[in-house]
Amino acid sequence: MKRLFAPLVVIVAVLFALAPYLIAEAPYESTMGLVQKIFYFHVPSWIAMYTAIAVCGVASSLYLFRSNKSADGYAVAGAEVAVLFGLMGLVSGPLWGRKAWGVWWVWEPRLTSALLMELIFIACLLVRKYGGPGSEKLAAATGLFGAATSPFVYKSVDIWRTQHPKTSVVPALLKGSMAGSELPFLISALAFVLLSVLLMSLRVTLAERQAALDDLYLEYEE
Amino acid sequence: MKTILIAVVCSIVLAGPAAAMQPPAAQGEYVPASPGAATEQLPAAPLLIAAYAFVWIAAMGYVWTIARRLHKVEDDLRALERKTTRTSR
Numbered sequence: 406m407k408r409l410f411a412p413l414v415v416i417v418a419v420l421f422a423l424a425p426y427l428i429a430e431a432p433y434e435s436t437m438g439l440v441q442k443i444f445y446f447h448v449p450s451w452i453a454m455y456t457a458i459a460v461c462g463v464a465s466s467l468y469l470f471r472s473n474k475s476a477d478g479y480a481v482a483g484a485e486v487a488v489l490f491g492l493m494g495l496v497s498g499p500l501w502g503r504k505a506w507g508v509w510w511v512w513e514p515r516l517t518s519a520l521l522m523e524l525i526f527i528a529c530l531l532v533r534k535y536g537g538p539g540s541e542k543l544a545a546a547t548g549l550f551g552a553a554t555s556p557f558v559y560k561s562v563d564i565w566r567t568q569h570p571k572t573s574v575v576p577a578l579l580k581g582s583m584a585g586s587e588l589p590f591l592i593s594a595l596a597f598v599l600l601s602v603l604l605m606s607l608r609v610t611l612a613e614r615q616a617a618l619d620d621l622y623l624e625y626e627e
Numbered sequence: 628m629k630t631i632l633i634a635v636v637c638s639i640v641l642a643g644p645a646a647a648m649q650p651p652a653a654q655g656e657y658v659p660a661s662p663g664a665a666t667e668q669l670p671a672a673p674l675l676i677a678a679y680a681f682v683w684i685a686a687m688g689y690v691w692t693i694a695r696r697l698h699k700v701e702d703d704l705r706a707l708e709r710k711t712t713r714t715s716r
Contacts, residue, residue, distance in 0.1 A: 425679075432660070433659070433660045434657050434659065435657075435658045435661070436658075438671060439671040439675060440671035441657070442675055443675055443678045443679075446678060446679055450682065485689075486689075489689050493681065493682050496678070496681045496685075497682065500674045500675075500678045500681075501674070501678065566650055566652065566653065567650070568650060569653060570654045570655075570657075571653050573655050573656060574656055577655070578656070582656045583658070584659065586657075604686075604689060604693075607690070611693055611697050614697065614701065614704065615700055617704065618704050618707065621704065622707065625707060625711050
């Protein structure tokens with residue numbers, strides 16, 4: 406990963422430089438107009454969050470069930486990055502809703518469950534930071550619980566009748582329901598996913614250095 | 628028997644209002660605007676700019692916190708390494 410880091414930074418920078426031009430050229434949606442363009446950052450931020458959640462879930466399982474020490478660093482990186490991208494989604498969504506629905510927030514299934522999922526990952530980080538000795542296991546269990554809730558959050562718009570657009574919006578868009586919007590969306594989604602990978606690798610490096618510091622402290626104490 | 632009858636009557640009477648109170652069906656796919664159609668009543672640009680600005684500020688802020696934490700850990704590591712080499716002598 407360390408060898409891939411610099412090329413990835415360049416690729417992400419190019420994609421983020423390209424995305425605004427493509428988004429500006431994308432067609433306007435019939436009922437929402439300009440504000441619908443938040444979609445090109447809003448949905449990719451959730452995709453990036455789900456990427457981080459997947460990493461957190463897998464790493465938490467490895468740490469809990471196989472006692473894989475190095476997986477702990479990936480679990481905390483996944484949880485932190487999930488909180489970051491979740492926050493982006495939770496802020497950009499109401500800004501879109503204010504114009505599209507006339508209100509900042511509605512306590513409907515998708516928005517409420519997404520907020521709860523964000524709170525679960527914040528809880529995971531708080532447990533790890535302030536839980537005292539052995540809190541890593543509890544935090545890993547919380548991360549795994551958060552990962553298990555994520556499919557329900559994603560499918561909530563299809564299960565319940567909600568104000569939020571359904572999951573079919575993205576596949577329909579990629580099939581050409583809004584000609585000209587596929588490329589900006591794909592470029593933006595790729596940029597966000599790669600950014601999440603970069604941020605997680607940075608956070609893993611920090612976790613590894615912290616583990617090295619802890620080992621050195623123990624050595625010094627002895 | 629009377630209770631069941633009341634329950635059935637209540638269900639029939641309340642079914643109509645309950646169905647009417649359901650939210651409208653969610654949008655299944657996006658439809659492009661027809662050319663020249665007036666779509667904007669409330670300015671959307673500030674909301675759009677705020678959303679994009681927040682995404683950038685949050686990402687940059689997170690990178691800054693990682694850099695700060697990494698520097699602190701590296702400083703602590705160097706200090707501890709100096710201490711351990713001094714005590715081993």
